Amino acid sequence: MSAVLEVSNLRKSFGGISAVNDVSFDVREGEILGIIGPNGSGKSTLFNCVLGQLLPNAGEIRVDGKPTTGMRPCDLNRLGVSRTFQLLQVFPQLSVRDNLILAGQEHRGSMLSRLFGKSDAGLGDAARKMIDFFQLSHLSHEQAGALSYGQQKLLDAAMAFMAGPRLVLLDEPAGGVNLTMLAHLRERLRAYHAERHATFVVIEHQMEFVMALCTRVLVLAEGRIIAQGAPQDIRRNPTVIEAYLGGQSA
Amino acid sequence: MNRLGAIALGAATILAIVAPFFLRRYGIYLISMWAVLTIAAIGLNLTLGYAGQVSLAQGAFVGIGAYTVALLTQAGWPYPVAFVCAGALCFAIGWLLGYPALRVQHHYLAFVTLAFTTLVFLLLRNEEWLTNGIYGITGTARPVLFGWSTGSALDFYFFCLGMLALLAAATWWMLRSPWGRAFLALRENPLRALSLGLDTRRYTLMAFALGSSLGGMAGALYAPLVQFIEPNSFSLGMSFNLLLMVIVGGSGYFFGPFIGALVAVLLPEWTRFTEGYYLLLYAALVMALMAFCPSGLLGLVERVSKAMTRRAPPPSDLRAEGTSP
Amino acid sequence: MASFIQLLVSGLATGAIYALVAVGFSLLWQTSQTINFAQGEFVMLPAFFILAAMNAGAPFWLAVLIGIALSVVVLGWLFKVVIVDPMLKYGVLPLVISTIALSLFLKEAAKDFYSAQAQPFPTLVPATDLEVFGAVVSTQSLAVLLVAVVTVVALHLLLHKTRLGRSMQATAQNPTLARILGIPVQRMVLYTFLLNGVLVAIASILITPIYLAKFTNGEVLGMAAFLAAIIGGFNQVRGAILGGLILGVLDNLSAVYISSQYRGAFPLLILIAVILLRPHGLLGRAEERSV
Numbered sequence: 001m002s003a004v005l006e007v008s009n010l011r012k013s014f015g016g017i018s019a020v021n022d023v024s025f026d027v028r029e030g031e032i033l034g035i036i037g038p039n040g041s042g043k044s045t046l047f048n049c050v051l052g053q054l055l056p057n058a059g060e061i062r063v064d065g066k067p068t069t070g071m072r073p074c075d076l077n078r079l080g081v082s083r084t085f086q087l088l089q090v091f092p093q094l095s096v097r098d099n100l101i102l103a104g105q106e107h108r109g110s111m112l113s114r115l116f117g118k119s120d121a122g123l124g125d126a127a128r129k130m131i132d133f134f135q136l137s138h139l140s141h142e143q144a145g146a147l148s149y150g151q152q153k154l155l156d157a158a159m160a161f162m163a164g165p166r167l168v169l170l171d172e173p174a175g176g177v178n179l180t181m182l183a184h185l186r187e188r189l190r191a192y193h194a195e196r197h198a199t200f201v202v203i204e205h206q207m208e209f210v211m212a213l214c215t216r217v218l219v220l221a222e223g224r225i226i227a228q229g230a231p232q233d234i235r236r237n238p239t240v241i242e243a244y245l246g247g248q249s250a
Numbered sequence: 251m252n253r254l255g256a257i258a259l260g261a262a263t264i265l266a267i268v269a270p271f272f273l274r275r276y277g278i279y280l281i282s283m284w285a286v287l288t289i290a291a292i293g294l295n296l297t298l299g300y301a302g303q304v305s306l307a308q309g310a311f312v313g314i315g316a317y318t319v320a321l322l323t324q325a326g327w328p329y330p331v332a333f334v335c336a337g338a339l340c341f342a343i344g345w346l347l348g349y350p351a352l353r354v355q356h357h358y359l360a361f362v363t364l365a366f367t368t369l370v371f372l373l374l375r376n377e378e379w380l381t382n383g384i385y386g387i388t389g390t391a392r393p394v395l396f397g398w399s400t401g402s403a404l405d406f407y408f409f410c411l412g413m414l415a416l417l418a419a420a421t422w423w424m425l426r427s428p429w430g431r432a433f434l435a436l437r438e439n440p441l442r443a444l445s446l447g448l449d450t451r452r453y454t455l456m457a458f459a460l461g462s463s464l465g466g467m468a469g470a471l472y473a474p475l476v477q478f479i480e481p482n483s484f485s486l487g488m489s490f491n492l493l494l495m496v497i498v499g500g501s502g503y504f505f506g507p508f509i510g511a512l513v514a515v516l517l518p519e520w521t522r523f524t525e526g527y528y529l530l531l532y533a534a535l536v537m538a539l540m541a542f543c544p545s546g547l548l549g550l551v552e553r554v555s556k557a558m559t560r561r562a563p564p565p566s567d568l569r570a571e572g573t574s575p
Numbered sequence: 576m577a578s579f580i581q582l583l584v585s586g587l588a589t590g591a592i593y594a595l596v597a598v599g600f601s602l603l604w605q606t607s608q609t610i611n612f613a614q615g616e617f618v619m620l621p622a623f624f625i626l627a628a629m630n631a632g633a634p635f636w637l638a639v640l641i642g643i644a645l646s647v648v649v650l651g652w653l654f655k656v657v658i659v660d661p662m663l664k665y666g667v668l669p670l671v672i673s674t675i676a677l678s679l680f681l682k683e684a685a686k687d688f689y690s691a692q693a694q695p696f697p698t699l700v701p702a703t704d705l706e707v708f709g710a711v712v713s714t715q716s717l718a719v720l721l722v723a724v725v726t727v728v729a730l731h732l733l734l735h736k737t738r739l740g741r742s743m744q745a746t747a748q749n750p751t752l753a754r755i756l757g758i759p760v761q762r763m764v765l766y767t768f769l770l771n772g773v774l775v776a777i778a779s780i781l782i783t784p785i786y787l788a789k790f791t792n793g794e795v796l797g798m799a800a801f802l803a804a805i806i807g808g809f810n811q812v813r814g815a816i817l818g819g820l821i822l823g824v825l826d827n828l829s830a831v832y833i834s835s836q837y838r839g840a841f842p843l844l845i846l847i848a849v850i851l852l853r854p855h856g857l858l859g860r861a862e863e864r865s866v
Contacts, residue, residue, distance in 0.1 A: 077447035089442040105428045106447035114428040121428045354854040365843035376836045533680035544669040
């Protein structure tokens with residue numbers, strides 16, 4: 001299996017503080033990779049570098065072999081990389097359906113064809129299917145801002161999946177969600193992964209979520225990878241335990 | 251659009267068609283000016299209200315459009331062709347101007363358009379061989395369309411009204427297309443939009459170019475309306491005026507420009523008694539509006555109507571999910 | 576050569592004034608995201624304060640003090656408290672609109688409540704001419720240059736050598752970090768507004784003898800401030816100073832060596848060139864793409 005994402009020798013510092021320090025890893029197709037680590041370990045910075053929202057100081061990022069370091073987020077998205085956000089970012093004034101159509105419309109045709117084509121950019125059916133998949137059908141025409149927090153999380157994920165991405169980066173998907181919805185979300189993510197053979201990278205704090213969902217786990221501390229492997233092994237790894245409980249915190 | 255809005259729109263349309271018959275010449279001139287300025291304001295609303303960029307050059311684009319039409323018709327070109335040229339030229343200039351300015355953040359477009367307006371003014375004033383400088387151009391002919399002469403005040407008003415309806419409809423159609431959704435995304439959450447593959451730069455540029463083009467088309471109507479154009483009319487003053495129009499009406503609302511232009515055209519008339527203090531009042535009004543209701547008059551209407559028709563609480567199944575700490 | 580020196584000196588004098596205005600503008604932007612479109616009118620207005628005080632009988636030196644005080648209170652403190660603070664919660668765009676409306680308001684106020692006619696304004700020193708290296712240089716230019724340079728140096732010392740100044744800079748560069756370090760951020764922001772009030776007042780006193788007190792002065796001066804800040808680089812105070820000086824010199828040179836009809840155009844073309852080729856300005860740091 002080829003690597004969907006390759007991160008090589010990534011380095012990012014702010015002023016004198018090194019947030020990401022020489023990090024390298026691969027993500028193989030079909031994996032669900034979890035990235036965990038204590039606060040300040042550099043997970044978010046790493047994410048933002050991969051997604052083009054921060055310019056790394058050194059290192060390279062490749063998607064499907066293509067160098068993407070410093071690419072604009074919209075170009076990266078059109079290459080097949082999408083993301084969800086830690087702080088909810090749906091479009092509150094648009095309906096659920098419109099949110100999804102928006103999420104997919106920029107992947108079809110050119111700007112001009114979008115002007116003269118159909119008002120839903122031919123995505124009406126795909127949106128309906130996605131809404132059904134996430135069991136939000138009864139809310140299809142509700143304004144996204146009126147949904148509950150958990151439902152907005154589902155919508156956020158749905159939007160990330162809308163364009164059929166190769167690689168999805170999920171930024172703390174479990175944050176602020178109650179247990180019932182969490183189980184539902186995890187189940188839907190697994191279902192999507194199984195159906196579409198997608199590749200996920202998940203940053204999370206909630207251990208249970210990561211252990212239950214991910215096929216492989218990477219542990220970051222103070223900007224470096226300190227361990228990687230199967231979830232059960234990571235759980236028992238003394239270096240990891242020390243990083244979380246004892247030792248220096250960033 | 252809710253039922254109240256539809257009724258208001260219907261009433262306004264009837265009023266717009268019937269009013270000129272009850273007005274004297276100057277009154278007809280005023281409502282013609284309203285129609286023309288609304289077109290320019292609709293353009294600026296695209297740039298400001300939908301793409302969130304401050305443009306201080308809309309007055310300059312009106313000027314470019316006006317001079318284009320004045321000069322071309324003077325040289326014997328048919329009006330419709332000159333009209334299209336005015337729009338196309340302003341679109342191209344808008345694109346060229348916006349391209350570098352929008353690559354940077356920080357509202358650079360505001361400064362670039364400020365500089366551009368001054369530049370255009372200098373060109374119009376100094377290049378006398380082309381524009382007749384400060385002496386201006388008089389007597390731009392009103393067009394004859396399919397045998398209908400728009401020469402009289404009444405006829406020209408209906409021509410302006412017709413063009414307004416046409417351009418507004420075209421803008422409405424554009425906003426209904428995926429572009430409208432993109433503009434909304436751009437305005438509400440550009441970060442998220444980017445992550446969904448939306449090229450925010452390209453859409454912003456398009457909004458600015460289209461907005462400038464509408465400014466040019468307004469100018470194409472301005473010249474035959476006013477019959478005397480000179481560089482001073484299109485300086486920063488008009489750009490500020492148009493900007494305030496969009497803000498007061500409600501930036502980002504489709505009908506905001508209509509209301510804003512109405513206020514702008516009527517206010518000097520109503521405040522005649524204050525003898526030219528009206529600009530001072532206008533500016534004070536805008537500052538107050540910004541402090542209490544930045545979304546303008548239509549925003550105020552929306553707020554009031556929302557308060558009056560308070561929505562029923564959401565059904566219980568939506569409440570089932572709480573948030574965990 | 577002689578006339579070149581003359582132009583250079585007067586250009587540097589005007590440039591130093593632009594620099595003061597640009598620095599104030601830049602600081603406001605950096606510390607509180609305030610894009611003050613009324614900055615030009617802020618420079619236009621203190622002169623009218625001073626003239627009004629003189630009309631009320633005050634001698635020039637007293638009127639100047641009153642003018643500076645009024646400027647600090649009205650254009651510094653009141654501006655922050657009445658206009659900027661309430662608007663910040665709505666975001667940058669409404670604030671920009673507010674300052675645009677404010678610039679219009681101040682301009683009209685000066686026109687309506689004082690005069691639409693240009694008013695003469697007393698110079699700092701009696702206007703005589705000196706000979707320097709064969710060039711004829713007016714004492715006025717030299718006095719302006721001197722005061723402006725002293726102010727800029729004082730500003731530099733304040734910002735870099737005093738604790739207060741360093742705190743202000745820290746607030747400008749990274750408010751969150753500054754807060755963590757225990758710097759009273761809100762107070763620092765207030766100080767930048769007050770400082771701007773002082774800077775615009777000094778600039779007003781220096782430039783109005785040349786331009787005469789006109790309600791339209793704000794347009795040119797505001798434009799100069801924006802251009803200087805952008806050319807020099809937004810996130811650097813030194814950039815604003817450099818931008819101002821360059822602008823002043825180029826402005827003067829272009830009036831003579833290029834057609835005077837297009838005098839205003841040259842700086843504008845530079846602006847467009849800078850934005851095209853080096854958007855973060857000559858001294859500015861290339862900004863991170865914002866998250």
